[in-house]
Amino acid sequence: MGPLFPQGLISEPLNLLIAFIIGIGFGIGLEAAGFTNTRKLAGVFYGYDFVVLKVFFTAAMTAAIGLFLMDAYGLIDIKLTFYPHTYWIPTAIAGVIMGLGFLIGGFCPGTSVCAATTGKIDAMMFVVGVFIGIFFYAFTYEPLFETLRGTGKMGQVDIAEWIGISDGLFIFIVTVIAVASFVIVDKIQKKVNSKGKIKDIEELGL
Amino acid sequence: MKTTDKFFIGLLLFGAVWLLLAPSKPELKEIPLKDLVQEATQYDRYVSTDEVAKAIMSNDPSVILIDVRSPEAYKKYTLPGAINIPVDSILNDQYADYVNQDVYKTVFFSNGSSEANRAWSICASLGYKNNYVMKGGLNEWIRTIIRPEKPAEWSSEGDFDLYEFRKGASRFFGGANASGSAEPAAPAPAPRPIAHKKKKQAAAGGCE
Numbered sequence: 001m002g003p004l005f006p007q008g009l010i011s012e013p014l015n016l017l018i019a020f021i022i023g024i025g026f027g028i029g030l031e032a033a034g035f036t037n038t039r040k041l042a043g044v045f046y047g048y049d050f051v052v053l054k055v056f057f058t059a060a061m062t063a064a065i066g067l068f069l070m071d072a073y074g075l076i077d078i079k080l081t082f083y084p085h086t087y088w089i090p091t092a093i094a095g096v097i098m099g100l101g102f103l104i105g106g107f108c109p110g111t112s113v114c115a116a117t118t119g120k121i122d123a124m125m126f127v128v129g130v131f132i133g134i135f136f137y138a139f140t141y142e143p144l145f146e147t148l149r150g151t152g153k154m155g156q157v158d159i160a161e162w163i164g165i166s167d168g169l170f171i172f173i174v175t176v177i178a179v180a181s182f183v184i185v186d187k188i189q190k191k192v193n194s195k196g197k198i199k200d201i202e203e204l205g206l
Numbered sequence: 207m208k209t210t211d212k213f214f215i216g217l218l219l220f221g222a223v224w225l226l227l228a229p230s231k232p233e234l235k236e237i238p239l240k241d242l243v244q245e246a247t248q249y250d251r252y253v254s255t256d257e258v259a260k261a262i263m264s265n266d267p268s269v270i271l272i273d274v275r276s277p278e279a280y281k282k283y284t285l286p287g288a289i290n291i292p293v294d295s296i297l298n299d300q301y302a303d304y305v306n307q308d309v310y311k312t313v314f315f316s317n318g319s320s321e322a323n324r325a326w327s328i329c330a331s332l333g334y335k336n337n338y339v340m341k342g343g344l345n346e347w348i349r350t351i352i353r354p355e356k357p358a359e360w361s362s363e364g365d366f367d368l369y370e371f372r373k374g375a376s377r378f379f380g381g382a383n384a385s386g387s388a389e390p391a392a393p394a395p396a397p398r399p400i401a402h403k404k405k406k407q408a409a410a411g412g413c414e
Contacts (some may be wrong), residue, residue, distance in 0.1 A: 058218065065221040072228035168226045175222035179215050186207060 027114050036115035038106025038122070045103050047192040050185040057178045064171050072168075089152030105129075251326055252341040253313055255350045256368065259375040261313075262286055270304060270312045271340075274325045285315065285347070286379070293325045297332075306334045315340035315347075351375050 010018075033055065034040055043049025071078040102108055107115060107126050115123030137145065160170035261269040262285065271288035273280045280290040291301045293316075304312055306329070314322035314337065322339040329337045340347070349355075354372035357365040 058214065061218055061222070065218070065225050069221070069225050069228060072225065168228060172222045172226045175218055179219060182211075182215060183207070 026110070027117075030111055030114045031118065035111045036107075036118055036120065036123070038115075041102050041108065041111065042106045047188050050189055053185060054182055057181065061171070061175050061178050065175070068167055068171060078167075083156065083158070085156050086154040087150065087152045088154060090148055091152075093148075251323075251330075251337075251339050253338045254341055255347045256371065256375075258285070258313060258315075258340050258347070259351050259372075259379070263375065263378055268309075268311055270310045272304060272312055272314050272325075273316070274314050274321050275316050279317075283344070285344075288315070291325075293321050293328075296325050296328055305329050305337060306332070308336055311336055311338060313338045313340050316343050318343045318345055352379060 030036060033051070035052065035055075040049055041052055044052050067076065067078060067081070070076045098108075105112070105122075105126050107123060109130055112123050112126040112130065116127050141149075158167075160167045163170075258269075258271065260266075262271075271285050273284045273288045273290045274293040274296065275290075276292055277290055280288075284290070289304070291298075291304065295301065296305060304310075305325075314325045316322045316325075319339060319342055322343060326337055326339045342349075351372055354369055354376055357369050
């Protein structure tokens, strides 16, 4: 919970309660937007549905703009928010694994839990797989992963600082990139879908 | 692209441009080490109501309680054994032996903490030592000592020990646990004799 909890402004039970409420809202949002459907996530890869990309890019930019505006007007101190140290090699590898997981399973860790609660059996298996992965990593951390975990250390960096521009300019550039990507993926989507509509699950008789 | 899409994209771009034009915050300067040390050591200024209660109950001769509120408020209610030095006369010569000495531990208190903090700051700025502030003042005193609240069932053993102590203290001070309402404490006894010591050549020019 951002600057509130680490600075001792709210108690731990309250922190957990807020997290619980936000979690419920997030789950409802995911389900309502149809993200528990595996085809939505896989659609980004196949090019017939870019809603996931649009939603998360918009969410990230909204959060970034909102937080830094509040910082600019003194409502929060962005330096008190938490962000982890960067280790680029393990992050890149994990990104590839996660992307493959998205593509093959059709869920991200969050949507898999949502989908499992709506009764999708593949999502339940996905969640089981997530836990197997977690335990595998935890119990083989020392022999297998400890060295890898520490490679590519860059410390606590943010990109704007790293390339030497202001946070405002950086966020503006990324926003422009986001808008441009929305336009481009819209074109791709139209092109892909004009080749023949992907059949609904019901039509496939599965 | 739908109209709503265009609207939200416009909103996003508007926010980004706004952020770009937003006034940049003044660069915060590094705090000089001297101030940092002073800031850090100020945590020593507070004593808790529990510590004060212990001192009163055990008749600790090394502790002097100083009520910095007005004489009227002092007459209505104060801590047992406390003497009254209103904050605006804290530097009067007649009280110098209380606030500027190195034998006793003096504890300032007021209703909240702010008046006592003011008294403490005045004394600290003159370099007077051995002064403390009762954290939370009399409000905290009533809340913790006179009418202690039972800790929740899942609280730690330490919390229960503290509660037991406070219940005992409450009885000692005639609080809610004994009679149902906080009674004014006995009128303050005569101030303890003070070891007069040679006055320091402090604060030339005087702040009286």
